[in-house]
Amino acid sequence: xxxxxxxxxxxxxxxxxxxxxxxxxxxxxxxxxxxxxxxxxxxxxxxxxxxxxxxxxxxxxxxxxxxxxxxxxxxxxxxxxxxxxxxxxxxxxxxxxxxxxxxxxxxxxxxxxxxx
Amino acid sequence: xxxxxxxxxxxxxxxxxxxxxxxxxxxxxxxxxxxxxxxxxxxxxxxxxxxxxxxxxxxxxxxxxxxxxxxxxxxxxxxxxxxxxxxxxxxxxxxxxxxxxxxxxxxxxxxxx
Numbered sequence: 001x002x003x004x005x006x007x008x009x010x011x012x013x014x015x016x017x018x019x020x021x022x023x024x025x026x027x028x029x030x031x032x033x034x035x036x037x038x039x040x041x042x043x044x045x046x047x048x049x050x051x052x053x054x055x056x057x058x059x060x061x062x063x064x065x066x067x068x069x070x071x072x073x074x075x076x077x078x079x080x081x082x083x084x085x086x087x088x089x090x091x092x093x094x095x096x097x098x099x100x101x102x103x104x105x106x107x108x109x110x111x112x113x114x115x116x
Numbered sequence: 117x118x119x120x121x122x123x124x125x126x127x128x129x130x131x132x133x134x135x136x137x138x139x140x141x142x143x144x145x146x147x148x149x150x151x152x153x154x155x156x157x158x159x160x161x162x163x164x165x166x167x168x169x170x171x172x173x174x175x176x177x178x179x180x181x182x183x184x185x186x187x188x189x190x191x192x193x194x195x196x197x198x199x200x201x202x203x204x205x206x207x208x209x210x211x212x213x214x215x216x217x218x219x220x221x222x223x224x225x226x227x228x229x
Binding site for chain 1: 120148152157158159160161162165167206208210215216217218219220221222
């Protein structure tokens with residue numbers, strides 16, 4: 001069984017540009033999460049999808065960030081326009097159950113975003 | 117506010133020595149607790165988890181963790197460290213009302229030959 005995959009593994013963009021990160025969850029996992037680790041800080045929750053619906057987006061830092069999950073499969077996280085403070089590692093995770101709280105989240109390798 | 121604290125940012129141990137990584141949590145009720153490990157170039161891998169019951173939990177790669185309610189701690193241990201254990205370790209928690217994980221800041225483990 002394939003794990004959570006993320007693309008690209010590393011992205012370097014200039015301030016003001018747009019970047020789109022992609023996450024493919026484990027097949028059959030309805031829950032999909034985005035987290036971010038800014039340099040020197042802890043990993044922080046961004047948002048949670050259940051299938052194609054946003055369940056919780058309380059961690060999204062501002063309206064420059066847009067997450068989508070078309071058809072309840074893969075998800076994209078777009079940053080537009082990117083700012084220097086957006087640099088960090090963006091993790092995606094998925095988990096199985098939609099009926100009860102999902103305790104085990106499986107993480108991807110992350111996308112390292114560098115904004116110059 | 118809910119929080120998870122890992123007091124040690126870096127730890128260096130000799131190969132074969134025992135290891136203990138500290139984790140403290142601050143939650144209104146006992147949360148569900150996890151330890152993850154991230155090796156270079158890899159994603160976060162779940163080492164072990166605690167939901168309820170036996171307070172000493174066994175995980176993969178020879179790791180164990182002990183939940184101590186009185187100390188609000190969930191420390192990770194390994195009796196004999198291998199060079200391949202060098203990685204960054206994250207303690208995390210969530211309550212049963214939500215799905216988001218709250219992470220500690222991570223502890224980077226270095227292993228001396």
